[in-house]
Every structure is written in C-alpha cells, then in structure tokens.
Amino acid sequence: MPIDHPLLTERHASWAGAFQPRPALRTFTVRDPASGAALAELPELGAAEAQLAVDSAAAALAQPPTLGERRRWLLEIAAELRAERDALAAIITAENGKPLAEAQGEVDYAAGFFEEAARHVESLAPTELPSRPRGLRWRIHHRPAGVAALITPWNFPLAMLAKKLAGALAAGCPSVAKPAELTPLSCIALFSLLHRLRLPPGTVNLVFGRAAEIGRVLCERPEVRVVSFTGSTAVGKLLAAQCAPGVKRLALELGGNAPFLVFEDADLELAARELLANKFRCAGQTCVCANRVLVAEPVAEAFAERVRVAVAALVVGPGCDPETDVGPLIDRRGFDKVQRLVTDALAGGARALVGGPAPEPIGGAGCFFPPTVIVGVTPSMRCAREETFGPVVPIGTFRDEAEAVRASNDTEYGLAAYVFTRDAERAERVAARLRFGHVGLNTATGPTPEAPFGGMGQSGLGREGGLDGVLEFVELQTCPVAED
Ligand code: NAP
Numbered sequence: 001m002p003i004d005h006p007l008l009t010e011r012h013a014s015w016a017g018a019f020q021p022r023p024a025l026r027t028f029t030v031r032d033p034a035s036g037a038a039l040a041e042l043p044e045l046g047a048a049e050a051q052l053a054v055d056s057a058a059a060a061l062a063q064p065p066t067l068g069e070r071r072r073w074l075l076e077i078a079a080e081l082r083a084e085r086d087a088l089a090a091i092i093t094a095e096n097g098k099p100l101a102e103a104q105g106e107v108d109y110a111a112g113f114f115e116e117a118a119r120h121v122e123s124l125a126p127t128e129l130p131s132r133p134r135g136l137r138w139r140i141h142h143r144p145a146g147v148a149a150l151i152t153p154w155n156f157p158l159a160m161l162a163k164k165l166a167g168a169l170a171a172g173c174p175s176v177a178k179p180a181e182l183t184p185l186s187c188i189a190l191f192s193l194l195h196r197l198r199l200p201p202g203t204v205n206l207v208f209g210r211a212a213e214i215g216r217v218l219c220e221r222p223e224v225r226v227v228s229f230t231g232s233t234a235v236g237k238l239l240a241a242q243c244a245p246g247v248k249r250l251a252l253e254l255g256g257n258a259p260f261l262v263f264e265d266a267d268l269e270l271a272a273r274e275l276l277a278n279k280f281r282c283a284g285q286t287c288v289c290a291n292r293v294l295v296a297e298p299v300a301e302a303f304a305e306r307v308r309v310a311v312a313a314l315v316v317g318p319g320c321d322p323e324t325d326v327g328p329l330i331d332r333r334g335f336d337k338v339q340r341l342v343t344d345a346l347a348g349g350a351r352a353l354v355g356g357p358a359p360e361p362i363g364g365a366g367c368f369f370p371p372t373v374i375v376g377v378t379p380s381m382r383c384a385r386e387e388t389f390g391p392v393v394p395i396g397t398f399r400d401e402a403e404a405v406r407a408s409n410d411t412e413y414g415l416a417a418y419v420f421t422r423d424a425e426r427a428e429r430v431a432a433r434l435r436f437g438h439v440g441l442n443t444a445t446g447p448t449p450e451a452p453f454g455g456m457g458q459s460g461l462g463r464e465g466g467l468d469g470v471l472e473f474v475e476l477q478t479c480p481v482a483e484d
Contacts, residue, residue: 146225
C-alpha cells in the first residue's frame with residue numbers, strides 16, 4: 001500500500017530551500033521489503049538536478065552562518081527529530097524493514113549527532129597562538145571547507161545522513177544529500193522537517209535517482225570540496241578516483257568484516273548476549289555486525305550451543321509487528337548473496353546448527369532469511385572473507401592468542417572488532433594489535449554520536465561523531481598578522 005504521511009506529502013528533490021517538482025522521464029519505485037508492496041513512486045533524477053542542487057549550495061557559501069546560528073539550527077533539528085520520532089521510525093521501518101523499536105533507536109541516534117555537533121561548534125571559534133613567532137600575531141581560523149556532498153546507504157536511512165549533515169552544518173558547509181535508491185523516504189521526511197526551520201536557501205539540498213550520474217557531478221564540481229560517503233568499498237574507491245583530479249577531501253565509511261573473538265576465559269553468557277544484539281540488528285545488515293565469530297577451541301562447542309539456543313528463539317517477521325526480532329533483508333539481491341555464502345560454507349564442510357539455506361524467500365515477496373548459526377567455518381570460506389550482510393552467525397575456532405589476532409587481521413577491511421576475555425591485560429594487548437577503527441572489549445556495542453568512529457585499511461578514511469566528525473568539514477586557515 002502506498003505510504004501516506006504528513007512528512008511525505010512531497011516526493012521530490014530539494015534545493016533553494018524548497019522541494020522542487022520536476023518532470024522526469026522515468027520514475028523508480030520504493031518498496032516495503034517485508035511485502036514487496038510499492039510504497040512510493042519517485043522521479044529518477046540525474047546530472048541536471050545534481051547541478052542545480054550544487055548551484056544552490058554554492059550560492060549559500062557566500063554567507064557562511066555564524067557559530068551561534070549553526071548551534072541553534074543543530075539543536076532545533078535534534079528537537080524536531082525527537083518530536084517526530086515515532087513518525088520517522090514508521091517510515092524507516094516501512095522502507096528498510098527493520099523492527100520498529102530499532103527504527104526508533106535510529107531516530108534517537110540520529111538526533112544525538114546533531115546534539116553532539118552543537119556541543120563542538122564553539123570550539124571552531126578562531127584561536128590565536130599564545131607566543132608571537134617572528135614578532136607577529138598568528139590567528140587560526142576554522143573555515144567551512146566548501147560544499148559537502150553526502151552520499152548514504154540504505155541500512156540506516158536516517159542516521160547515516162544525520163552523521164554527515166550534523167558535521168557539515170556545524171562546520172558551516174552547505175550540502176547536497178544523495179540517499180540510497182532503496183530508502184529515500186526517510187531522507188525526504190527529514191527534509192520536510194528541515195524546511196520547517198527555514199534555514200537559509202541552499203544550506204541543505206537533496207537529490208536522488210541515477211547514482212553514477214549524480215556522483216560524477218558531485219565529485220567533479222569544483223565548489224564541492226568534501227565528499228562524505230558511506231557505502232560499499234567498491235563505490236568508495238570509484239568516488240576516490242573521481243575526486244582525485246580535484247584534490248577533494250574524502251570521508252569514506254566503507255565495508256567491514258568484523259571479527260568477534262571469544263577467549264577461553266570469557267564470560268560466555270555475556271559474549272552470547274552481546275553477539276545476538278550486535279549480529280541481528282537490521283537483520284545482520286550493518287557494517288559493524290560480527291562477520292566472523294572466532295572462539296577458543298576449548299569453549300567453542302559450549303559457546304555455539306548457547307548461541308544456537310538464543311538464535312532459535314528469534315522471531316522473524318515484518319518490522320511493524322512488535323513481536324518481530326529480525327525483519328526482512330533489504331531486497332532479493334541481498335537475500336541471494338546471503339544464500340550463496342551459506343551454501344558455499346556448507347559445501348566446504350561447515351554445519352548449520354539452526355537455520356540454513358532457504359530455497360525461496362519465506363513469506364512470499366518479502367526476503368526473510370532464517371536466522372542461522374553455522375559451525376566449522378574456516379578462513380578461506382566466502383562467509384569469512386566477504387561481508388555477509390544477513391542474519392547468519394559463522395563460527396570458527398582458534399588455538400591461541402597469536403592465531404586469533406592473525407586471523408582477525410587477515411582481511412583488507414578494518415572497521416569493527418570485538419574481544420571477549422576476563423583478562424584485562426589480554427584485552428588491551430589484543431586491541432593494540434588489531435587493525436580496526438572500533439574495538440569493543442567485552443561489549444559488542446557499535447558507534448555512539450559522542451565518539452569518533454571510522455575504519456582502518458579499506459574500511460575507510462576519516463571519522464564521524466565527536467569533534468572529529470565536525471573537523472572533516474573544516475579547513476584550517478592560518479593568518480599571521482603584522483601590527484603597527
Ligand atoms: P553502495 O551500493 O555503495 O551504495 C551506497 C550509496 O552510494 C547509495 O546512495 C548509492 O546510490 C550510491 N552509489 C552507488 N553507486 C554510485 C556511484 N557510482 N556514484 C555515486 N554514488 C553511488 O552501498 P550499499 O549496498 O547501499 O550499502 C551497504 C554497504 O555500506 C556495506 O558495504 C556496508 O558495510 C557499508 N556501510 C558502511 C558503514 C560504515 O560506517 N563504515 C555504515 C553503513 C554501511 P543508489 O542506492 O541510488 O545506487
């Protein structure tokens with residue numbers, strides 16, 4: 001059934017401070033992943049609209065907002081998000097499929113980024129060196145870097161944009177947002193809220209449609225000085241190549257392949273509980289989901305049994321059902337990938353303790369994958385090398401600490417890792433050797449707005465959250481000043 005909501009009365013791109021109805025040759029359909037039902041039909045926009053959105057943002061560069069204005073806007077946006085929490089959550093669930101409680105958590109998480117960025121605005125005031133090298137006063141300014149392009153994925157349709165937009169607004173950068181084709185509605189709803197605040201025209205702009213065309217414009221226009229992207233490593237590399245001629249700043253939050261290490265002295269109950277909360281969020285479709293569970297040999301069987309029991313109790317269903325623990329995968333492509341990786345593991349000698357391959361999406365059109373635990377996973381299997389992005393727990397084993405560290409680092413990715421042990425010294429030692437940007441010690445929590453988050457290796461460049469997330473959009477300008 002088409003989605004009907006006061007925050008979605010407009011289904012258009014936005015620039016110059018307003019939604020912009022445009023004739024489009026083609027449209028694309030946004031679907032409910034739980035049923036396959038069409039939610040909305042949107043115009044498929046491209047390079048021309050991207051140019052107009054950049055023009056609008058570039059015009060706003062002429063009058064950078066004061067620090068006070070930025071702080072006020074950020075707090076007002078956070079307040080709007082919190083006031084519309086339930087409405088936004090329903091839209092997220094409709095287009096992404098995640099359970100409503102998770103979607104509500106996503107709205108709170110998104111609001112947190114605006115509040116956190118507001119806390120850092122004052123630190124962007126100019127500073128002056130306490131000493132006077134060369135007999136001069138030296139002032140350091142934090143200038144807006146320029147127009148920011150914000151390209152986001154479908155797994156957190158609201159929060160991934162909120163992280164970027166909060167940093168850009170705090171830094172005084174006008175921006176052009178480009179949400180994923182599968183989930184643009186949360187972003188349109190956010191723009192409905194932004195328009196209520198009457199920010200100066202051009203401060204925030206939105207375009208969606210043909211991604212490659214739009215991406216090229218955003219990377220090539222000289223006014224765009226920062227490209228902030230969250231998505232696959234393949235597209236991140238393409239954007240980096242497209243930005244190289246213009247020497248643009250890049251913030252890339254890319255794919256992960258998170259190891260989840262359980263040592264023989266770990267609290268197995270805690271580790272299993274944390275694994276479940278981490279792994280089945282958004283049906284396993286998050287970049288920080290444990291992708292390889294590696295357990296010390298002596299406790300592997302006991303741990304797998306705990307996990308099996310907990311996973312078997314998970315309720316699969318549409319996100320709007322309050323009983324649901326695990327919603328559908330985003331689409332058939334996502335389902336097929338999970339299916340392939342599970343089938344490959346079983347063909348290679350792994351064994352399913354619960355779940356396993358599903359011949360066809362259960363539930364008809366919705367791509368529900370049965371929550372699955374497989375044991376006997378080895379490092380060469382595809383599920384240990386690629387991001388599974390599904391509700392599958394692949395369990396392998398290690399003999400000692402050195403092997404655990406070696407196996408964890410045996411990937412080009414470096415986003416999140418988790419270590420469970422009662423030995424605090426070991427936890428610190430292992431963390432220091434893991435080449436991952438986020439390492440949970442006896443916790444599998446993901447990022448929080450207050451702390452910097454990002455990847456090492458091919459998981460990305462730059463950080464989101466905390467002051468670092470704001471500084472991604474700032475250029476330092478040093479002014480030596482001669483005085484009479
Ligand atoms: P994706 O295919 O790379 O898409 C991400 C965004 O890039 C979408 O808006 C997409 O638009 C756009 N895009 C695709 N091709 C483009 C091009 N040639 N030029 C410019 N933009 C282009 O990734 P996804 O499948 O949506 O997201 C899943 C990936 O994101 C996973 O690898 C996950 O690990 C990663 N992720 C990372 C983090 C992190 O913080 N590191 C967080 C969440 C997700 P269309 O949708 O319109 O094609």
